Amino acid sequence: MDMDDDEEAQYASAKRQMEEETNAASSGHAEEHKRFRFWQPPQDTGGSPQQDNNVNNNGRGPLNGGMKLRRTHSQPPLGAVPQISIPGLDTKRKLIDYIWKEEWYGATARCQQSPGEVRHWSETRNKKGKIMWRKLPIHAVLKMGKHWQPAHYELVHTMLQMFPESAQCADENGDLPLHIIAGCKNVSSPQLAQLVLSYNPKAIQTSNSNGMLPLHRAYAGGAPPAVLQIIYNACPQAAQVIDGRSKLPIQYLRAPRER
DSSP: OOOOHHHHHHHHHHHHHHHHHHHHHHTTOGGGOOSOEEEEOOOOOSSOOOOOTTOOTTSEEEEETTTEEEEOOOOOGGGOEEEEOOTTTOGGGHHHHHHHTTOHHHHHHHHHHOGGGGGOEEEEEOTTOOEEEEEOHHHHHHHSSOTTSHHHHHHHHHHHHHOGGGGGOOOTTSOOHHHHHHTOGGGOOHHHHHHHHHHOGGGGGOOOTTSOOHHHHHHHHTOOHHHHHHHHHHOGGGGGOOOTTSOOGGGGOOOGGGO
């Protein structure tokens, strides 16, 4: 998929760090590599968890009165509780390993075999303890591959069926799954955008850490016209919202040769 230079470097660094920690753990040095963590929400007790409909998990709220964006203190998504898991020694890594290798059929089978892994957060930190990379498996899989591939679509659909609330969860950049799809340029598909939007309609009005709505991300990332149309139709008033860079969505529009 297409990513900007900073995002690609960040993504490659996170993947490299995870692989290094996995190798170190398997050779008997697990205690030196505890910066990789998993987060697991408590088990469902019946019904979907109740959330404030005005605030997403990154502390960003939907459009307030059509134009304003609310910000609150950020909370761990869906009541998640930190649990340390040593990479390479824990079976909870198998799903993310399939994703790294872009083995979509294997990842789908793993979801069905071990549904709990769909809920696990992968996290890396720098030496100062700052979170550099933090994602659910659904965030990772949407960052990779070509969304129009049937196997890729089937995997995302399976993840959403097993953990519907993942459509409400933001990564380290405050991006919901819909933000990620919107910014995927030529690899995203309208079918996948419609699927993710159906699991969280309020995502269309939710800003990320840079104050960007999915419509901003779609214009900035050069989303295909069909994907852009779905996102615009879901919330036309988003076209009048200014993001954290004081830009309207249309101001990110670039000529094809500049994308």
